[in-house]
Amino acid sequence: MLDASSAMISKRRTPAQVAIAFLQQHTSARYLFLLISWVAVWYLSGLVEYTEHASIWFPPAGLTFAIFLIKGWRAIPIIMVAAVIATLWTNTNYDLNLTYSEQIVGGLYFGVAHIIPYFAGSRFFRWLTQHNPLSLPHFIVGFLLVAGASSLVATFTVILALIEGGMMPSGALQDTWVPFWIGDMAGVIILAPLFVMALAKIYPKVKIKLADIENEYSYEPSASYKYKLLLSCLLIVLTMLLSWYNHSLNSTFAIFFLVIPQMWIACTEPARASFFSLGIGSLLIVSLVHVLGLIEFGLVYQYAINVIAACALFAIATPVMALDNDMLRLRLATDSLTQVASREHIIKRGKLELQRSQWDNSPLSMLVFDVDHFKEINDKFGHRAGDTALKELCVAAQKSLRPSDTLGRYGGDEFIVILPNTDQKIARQIGTRIMQQAANLALTFPCRLTISVGLAQMDTKESFDSLFERADKALYLAKQAGRNCINSSD
Numbered sequence: 030m031l032d033a034s035s036a037m038i039s040k041r042r043t044p045a046q047v048a049i050a051f052l053q054q055h056t057s058a059r060y061l062f063l064l065i066s067w068v069a070v071w072y073l074s075g076l077v078e079y080t081e082h083a084s085i086w087f088p089p090a091g092l093t094f095a096i097f098l099i100k101g102w103r104a105i106p107i108i109m110v111a112a113v114i115a116t117l118w119t120n121t122n123y124d125l126n127l128t129y130s131e132q133i134v135g136g137l138y139f140g141v142a143h144i145i146p147y148f149a150g151s152r153f154f155r156w157l158t159q160h161n162p163l164s165l166p167h168f169i170v171g172f173l174l175v176a177g178a179s180s181l182v183a184t185f186t187v188i189l190a191l192i193e194g195g196m197m198p199s200g201a202l203q204d205t206w207v208p209f210w211i212g213d214m215a216g217v218i219i220l221a222p223l224f225v226m227a228l229a230k231i232y233p234k235v236k237i238k239l240a241d242i243e244n245e246y247s248y249e250p251s252a253s254y255k256y257k258l259l260l261s262c263l264l265i266v267l268t269m270l271l272s273w274y275n276h277s278l279n280s281t282f283a284i285f286f287l288v289i290p291q292m293w294i295a296c297t298e299p300a301r302a303s304f305f306s307l308g309i310g311s312l313l314i315v316s317l318v319h320v321l322g323l324i325e326f327g328l329v330y331q332y333a334i335n336v337i338a339a340c341a342l343f344a345i346a347t348p349v350m351a352l353d354n355d356m357l358r359l360r361l362a363t364d365s366l367t368q369v370a371s372r373e374h375i376i377k378r379g380k381l382e383l384q385r386s387q388w389d390n391s392p393l394s395m396l397v398f399d400v401d402h403f404k405e406i407n408d409k410f411g412h413r414a415g416d417t418a419l420k421e422l423c424v425a426a427q428k429s430l431r432p433s434d435t436l437g438r439y440g441g442d443e444f445i446v447i448l449p450n451t452d453q454k455i456a457r458q459i460g461t462r463i464m465q466q467a468a469n470l471a472l473t474f475p476c477r478l479t480i481s482v483g484l485a486q487m488d489t490k491e492s493f494d495s496l497f498e499r500a501d502k503a504l505y506l507a508k509q510a511g512r513n514c515i516n517s518s519d
């Protein structure tokens with residue numbers, strides 16, 4: 030029987046989560062799902078063909094690329110079966126009147142011609158990303174190049190296979206290869222990332238870099254994301270209505286302005302939000318081409334989809350790089366051992382606090398403290414024990430401080446505390462408290478930690494360096510006076 034908490038958890042699962050869990054558990058259901066998905070997206074692309082066998086965009090190319098990235102050679106039979114089913118359907122759609130055996134042979138030709146380039150492209154891309162530490166912009170260039178090259182090769186192999194299988198007239202290559210290629214390429218660069226992210230949910234153990242972009246920098250889309258998406262869709266509808274109304278090439282080119290909202294989304298939202306808006310945008314464009322009868326401008330829309338997608342893919346690197354910068358800044362500001370402020374940060378912060386205190390005429394004090402005979406701790410108990418002592422000392426010292434105070438590591442076993450709005454009397458109390466906290470530390474090795482503290486209160490117009498010098502001198506005198514004591518600069 031389910032207990033109350035597990036019943037609650039299963040209650041909370043959405044239908045999509047239930048379906049994903051089911052697919053994760055059943056291999057044959059996953060194969061069937063992949064097969065049905067491939068045939069479904071192939072059918073979808075057939076709805077937006079604008080010249081024989083060339084769609085505005087060809088989602089099966091993106092799905093094949095994604096499936097091979099995730100499943101490798103094991104996906105070959107699924108794609109092969111899907112290609113044969115698609116060919117049987119093509120025979121009906123185009124009234125080709127091929128016999129069943131001709132259709133099967135044609136389907137096998139098509140399958141092989143479609144599989145080889147995308148299998149090779151996806152495996153090469155996987156090798157490239159897993160064996161070379163690529164920065165995100167290089168990763169995106171690599172993806173665009175591999176997508177462009179594999180779709181170009183697929184264009185020639187598939188057209189030749191279709192001619193050989195009797196499904197295209199001989200001599201069709203010259204007229205068809207450009208729209209064929211651009212359509213396939215759009216299918217890969219726009220939809221493969223989206224398909225990879227979707228498939229990664231049912232194959233959670235497979236580590237794919239395209240999905241990792243999302244995982245590594247996983248944060249939620251902003252509250253305004255849905256409005257950006259709505260605006261982008263609205264602009265697509267408006268520009269395409271303009272093209273329909275004027276029925277001119279000039280108006281059709283307005284679709285290129287869509288690069289602006291897509292770049293906006295890519296620069297400000299997480300990768301998955303950007304992939305999703307590209308997918309939705311391209312679906313809306315191809316559907317409206319079909320509904321509004323804009324098929325004669327198909328090539329313009331094909332190029333627009335590709336150019337917008339390529340720009341947006343580069344732009345997704347922007348929020349990722351901004352996050353990297355933030356992390357780097359944080360790392361520079363933090364001492365890696367003790368997690369208190371780094372030397373650079375405490376000096377910067379100290380200078381700012383000094384300026385602020387001088388500006389509003391409030392007192393500021395500085396403590397400089399140093400562990401007594403720390404070298405002996407290292408020598409007796411080892412460097413690791415010394416490290417632990419420093420870490421624990423910082424945790425203890427922080428407990429004596431207020432949120433407005435800053436503790437930083439000046440170097441080695443020497444620390445600085447900046448105390449804004451604090452005169453010498455209060456600073457002495459705080460310093461004494463830190464000394465007590467240090468002495469009360471229960472370390473894992475038999476040692477009683479003591480520290481010596483130097484204290485100085487800021488004089489009017491005094492510089493940071495001069496204040497530090499006085500506090501450091503007071504510390505030196507505390508050491509001279511026998512250690513484990515606090516000394517002020519006057």
Ligand SMILES: Nc1nc2c(ncn2[C@@H]2O[C@H](COP(=O)(O)OP(=O)(O)OP(=O)(O)O)[C@@H](O)[C@H]2O)c(=O)[nH]1
Pocket residue numbers: 366399400401402403404405407411412413414415416419440441442508512
């Ligand atoms: N474990 C550890 N030791 C460090 C680190 N940084 C510096 N030290 C050691 O800290 C010791 C500092 O010694 P000193 O400040 O010269 O002198 P002391 O032994 O503390 O003696 P007094 O300051 O005169 O009381 C040196 O032995 C350094 O090698 C660190 O990050 N970890």
